[in-house]
Amino acid sequence: MMHLSRFATLFLSCFLISFTATHAQKEQQIPYVNGAELIDKGIKAHDDGKYKLALSYYEQIPEGDTNYLTALYESSLSNISDSNFSKAIDIAQKAIALHSKDKRQLLLNIGASLDYMGKSDAAIKMYDSIAVLYPHDNRPYFERAIIKYRAKDYKAAEKFLEQSLLINPLHFRSNFLLGSLYLTEGRLTESMLALSTSLLCTTEIEQARNPISFLSEISTQTDEIAEYYNNRSMDNRDPAFDEIDEIIHAKLALDKGYELQSDLDDNIFRQLQVMMEKLQYDSNDKNFAMQFYVPLYSQIYKNGQFEPFALHLFSDYGIKVVDKVAASRKGKSRIDEVKNVVYPYLNNIASTRILDYEARKKAPEKYHYYSEDNTMAAGVFSNKEEQKFAPGLVQFYQDQSLVAEGNYGANGKKDGPWKYYYVSGNLRLSEEYKDGKIINEATSWSSNGIIARKVKFDSEGEDTETREYSDGGILESLAIRKGKDEYEYTFYYPSGTVRKKSTYLNDKLEDGKMVIYFENGAKQKELSYRNEKLDGPYVSYFENGRIDEKMAYADDKLTGPYLSYFDNGQLAIEANYIDGYAQGTHTEYRYDGSLYYKKSYNKGKADGEATYYNRAGKPYGTVVYKNDRIISTKFTKPDGSVISGGSDNLYVNIYNEYGVLIRKVPIDEKNKVEGKASYFFPFGGMMEVTNFKNDMKDGTSTFYYQNGNTKVSRQYKGDTLDGYYKYFSDYGGLMTEGWMKNDQSQGTWHNYFSNGTLSRDFYLLEGALNGPEKNYEVTGKLDYIVQYDNGLMTGLTQYDTTGKIVQQSNFDKGIGKYRLLHFNGTPGLECDVKYGKLNGAYTIHGGNKDLLEKGVYVNGKNEGEFETYGIAGKLRMKGSYTDGEKDKTWTIYTYDGKPESIYHYEKGNQEGVDSNFNGGNLRSTIEFHNDDMQGKYTIYGDGGKVAAVLYYDLGALIGYSYEGNDGKLTPMQDVKNGAAHIQTTYGNGAKALDWNFDKNVFQGMQKLYYSNGKLAEEVDYDKGYKMGVFNQFNPDGSKYYEATFKNDEKTGANKYYDNKGKLIFVVNFEYGQMHGKAQWTDATGKTKNYWYYYGSLEQ
Structure with missing residues (x-):
């Protein structure tokens, strides 16, 4: 049934990969299926009379594969040949329901199967219906003749054969x-x-x-x-x-x-x-x-x-x-x-x-056959030699299906409305003609019935306006004719705001300035073209209005000064180009404005010294180049001692300002990367190992978490992602796996729960969801299926815990209502489907009808304000989204309504100073930049007293300090390689903090104290993830919160208390989701019971 946990994460990612984890790494890969090859093998096996072998090939093709409908068709035939007639009918009916282009033949297969089963009357009725659907097909008459012939009803058989031969002699x-x-x-x-x-x-x-x-x-x-x-x-x-x-x-x-x-x-x-x-x-x-x-x-x-x-x-x-x-x-x-x-x-x-x-x-001849494309036209010629049609209706059929129809006028030219169809019967194109000239408006539709294009015409048949739509039916571009062979194009974002405008004359981009905009209307780029090439100033901007890049082009080549900036306005890169090649000094800066390094170029090749600088502006490393080849390197530690010098014909080693190796790249005699290149976190731990061949990524590429566990394993071929992909949790459990082909996700993919069971089984066609997306409960039972057609939702089926269908919804032409139900039948998640994606305001209610979540979707992505609610309708989380990513300020509240955490985001990345609270009192502030801890992490005890200050640079812990007896922070004590046992005191000498770090993450029991000596918090960690007890206390020593974690997920009873240690909420967790009985106590002492089913509030 509807599980809140699944849909509480819907706002995080409703598209591709849900980051749930599995207990242990799975070694067996999902087989990669080449549907076309399996079809060929199946057909050969069928032709050889090996029908079961043929079926075994077809059954391997998943529903999302573009060959799936062909597999169903061929499987239907092989089942008939193998005398599995009932199965042949079921398969044919499924293929027809999925709008197979082989509908006619599938219907004939059903008729044949019924006949072989001895159900001749049913077979006759099937052929009767086929004759109505395909009036110019002789097959239904022939098949009925066979049935009558076998029944020795020769006269009836004769009549059917005569009709068959009149249609097809x-x-x-x-x-x-x-x-x-x-x-x-x-x-x-x-x-x-x-x-x-x-x-x-x-x-x-x-x-x-x-x-x-x-x-x-x-x-x-x-x-x-x-x-x-x-x-x-x-x-x-x-x-x-x-x-x-x-x-x-x-x-x-x-x-x-x-x-x-x-x-x-x-x-x-x-x-x-x-x-x-x-x-x-x-x-x-x-x-x-x-x-x-x-x-x-x-x-x-x-x-x-x-x-x-x-x-x-x-x-x-x-x-x-x-x-x-x-x-x-x-x-x-x-x-x-x-x-x-x-x-x-x-x-x-x-x-x-x-x-x-x-x-x-x-x-007169009424039916005209064209063997080259198996087409038939039904209409009368006024001039057979010129094949000019007489006035009246003319219909065109291809492979027995109506593909076009309309009228011809007295002059033998199209006149009036014309309609064109897909083989499925769906309308493909609608036009209007007058004396052979197209007029008024022509509209095209995709095979799923969604609008694809609209063109307006004048009385002379010249197009005046063209609208192009996305696969979901959203306006993407508008072209307006301004004059002879002159068109103005406007391109839009899915929201309808203008992305850019351009003018074409004689199919060529007009010279002059072009402005490209962000979706919010702010300028994104200003550039100029001449002879369809970039020529003149080129300026790009951040969404906040500040300049991103500033440069100039001449004849499509960079020329002159190049400047790049950070979004805070600080200069990031300063360089110069001549005729498209870097020339002279190339300088890069850090986000805080400090100089990072300088490098010299000559005609696009590095030549001379590249010097690295620390934040104080002092050089700590040099790399000498000659004609783009590294000759030597030299780096020094903060104390001035040399850690790398001279030349190394095997590897180029690059260090950061703290003397930590951050890059080790194998270089061959041709100055190309060859072999395993290693990249390290700023604290020194392994971050990435990627194999190179002839200067291109080729082979295995592995990314790691800071704790040393594998994060991602993927394969490259010739600098292109091609092969098996695995994504793991920070404790080593497999989260997601599937195949990459030509840099795109392709084939069957799986997500897993933390207990190792499958959470999601889906198919990706060049990165887009296609076919059924099967979603499972943590128990392994099928929960619901969302059907997709190349990224667009087409239907939803929900099941109960016994596997029976609870409800089904079809999103015809990408429109409908997305709804998931609770056990008692009340709606849980509700949202409109438009353009084949979730669109508009949505809500999630509990089985008791309490509001649990509300937000807005725009084309499948979260947009604008977002809120979740806990017990008794209390606000639990409030934030906002921009284009599907967290943005601006996010606040999490305790169950009794106090702030618990305040986060700040920019485009999904943490940016700014975040705050955490305990019982409404400030517990910590953390400075972030670009999702990395950057600057101070200040931990507070009671009364705003500083327990410790940790210092971070690019996410790496580099030191710490705390208050001395004088009330001032002590000098920073350095932390090397992300390992430290930090023990601090308050200004009064009382124990403040006892934390352990290894590989830049928490390790072991972490304890924080109040200035009165009482324990404030204790959390047990293993390699950076919570593993064991998590207790928080009030300054008087009473409990504020207690929980148990396993692999960073809550498990067992979680208890929440108020500032006086009074229990207000207790709930059980399994696999990180609330499950079972929960009890809430309000301010008056009155209790109320709730029941959860794996994250979903049911009553």
Whole structure:
């Protein structure tokens, strides 16, 4: 059911990776699936008759794969061949529900499966519905004929076959089955006509064997054939064919005295000739064979084309004497001549669908086939040679599906509304024409029904305005025609604010200045173009309005001074360029304005000394370059002693101002990085190890936490992320794993809970969610599934703890209501879906209807004010988001309403001075810059007394001090390599703080005291994460908070007290989530019970 914990983190990341952890690293990888290869293997196995093997390939393809629908289609076929008919139907129905482009064939598969299961009535109904959906498809008629034929309902089968052949006269199986049916009824002439015509419809030897075999048996009048003839009923006799049937049965043409009009003497040829010789067309005889076959065969015989016709029928099937004559120059020429009689005749039937020959000759052709793209047009030509349509409706079909329809005017040009469709039936494009010119407005839609493009036209068919939309239907750009071949383009952010404007003349960007804006309307860039190249001043800005970069271009190349700044206005980089290459001194500064290093360039290559400076402005390191190659390095410790000097042909070692190695890079003789490059935290711990080959990342790249545990493991190929990716918690548990291909997430990905169970199973298509995103409870049971189509939500299904569906929602065209329910059916999370993503205000309520969270989504990202609430409706957290990232001030409150922590953010990074409180009293302040601790971390005891001051630089602990007897801070005591046992006292000499650090993180029991000697706080850590007890106390020694942690997650009973030590709230935790009974005591002493289910307040 709906779990608050899952959706309390929704505001942090509703898109890709949820950072929950697993108990132990999983060694087995998720298999990478190449859907296209598996399809090919499956088809080959199917063709080899290995249907179960074929199915095993198809079943490996996940739903998000672009080959998934093809896999379902092929799987349906293989299940039919393997006699798994019910499964074939289920799979076909699933594929149809997912809007497969193979809908027609899948419906036919369902019909065939029903037929094989003995459910002929149901199969007939299925084919009836297919005939309605695809009115120009002969297959539904043919399939119904098969069912009737097997049931020996020959008359019904005959009618269906006749209809099939009127639609598609060149359908081999319909001609063959009709010939077989005629033969069963003893109708020899009609059978020979249909069987011979079937040979005109195939070039496959395997197909041709049966009709040739039947023709041979008819020619020699085998016992079985003779029996059919002798037992024929009066209903199956036609005076027009009786005499010919008798001649064929009597085998008169087999007599050597019968003159054969061919040098090839064969029984089939003889019987075929005598049949064609005796055929007489009778316009009054409405027999199908008379109207369908006889006009063609009698005409061929009258034309003296019997032999080339016979050669055409039987050539290319391995009959050597026939193939030899047919392959001769004369044979080819004569066969081509007869083809010019045969196929126009049959095509005329397909084009008119009129059986009566005399009526057909006069009828206009309504159906026109184009074999090159398997398209058919339904409409009448006013001029067949020019293929100009007469006034009226014309419809175009491709692969039997309607793809376009509209009217043509008197001049043979499009006129009025025109509509174009996807194979699924969804509208693709809507246009309007007048005398062949497009007018008014044309609108395009994506296959999911979401708008993609709108174009306005004037009366001359010239476009005047074009609107382009995102996959979700959000306006992305607007192009307005200002004059002949001149267009003004405006590009928008998803919120609708302008990103940039530009003008194009004759498809070229107009010279001049361009301004690009942030989403909040502030300037982002000012630049100029000339001849579609950057030329002139170029200035970029931070969102706060300060300059980010300042430079100039000439003919698309950097030239002159280059200046880069920090967002506080301090200069970051100062350099110079000539003709696109760095030239002269390149200088970099720190955020506080102090000089970091200087480097010399000559024509884009480092040349000379690069000097590193400490914050006091004194040099502590030099690297000597010559023609971009490092010649030597020299670094010194703060005391002046040399720690690196001379040249090292294997590695280049770079140190920071504290004498700590921060970079160790292998360089080969060509000055290229080759081998394992190591990068270190400022305190000296390993941060990254990446393998290089020929100056490019290639192989394994591993990132580490400060405590030494692996953070990320990923693979590169030629500087591109390509291979398996794993993300771990700081205590070593696997959090996320999946595949990267060409720098993008691709394939199946998994997230895990801290107990090792799967929390999320999803598929990424080039980084976008595609297919089902399966979300699980910490118990391992399926909770809910969100369906995606290339990043857009299309549906939601929620399950109860027994696996039954609780509710389903479809987000048709990316619109709907996203809602998750509690056990008692009350809504938990509620938010609108628009543009295929969460949009608008959302709320999360408990099962008791208490408000727990509220905020706003804009295109799937949190935006604006955000609040969460605890027991009794008390505010627990308040903050704001900008573009999905925490921004500005965030405040966390205790359960009794006092501030607990105040954080400051800029674009998701902690920035500024954060504060923490205990019982409303200040406990600590921490200075942050760019998400790193930078500056002072001041810890307070009671009454605002300073217990200690820790000093950080780029996140590394570099020293500490505390108040002396004089009330002033003692001189900073250095901390090296992130390891220290810090013990401090208050000004009165009382113990203040006893903390341990190893590898720059907390290690062991950390204790803080009040100035009266009483314990204020004790927290147990292991490698930087909480592991064990966490107790906080009031100055009088009474409890304020008590909890137990495991792997940085709360576990067991958590108890919250007021400033006087009175218990106000107790709740149980499992895997970091509130679970089980909770009890709240208000100020009057009244208690109230609550119940949580893995983070979700249920009652």
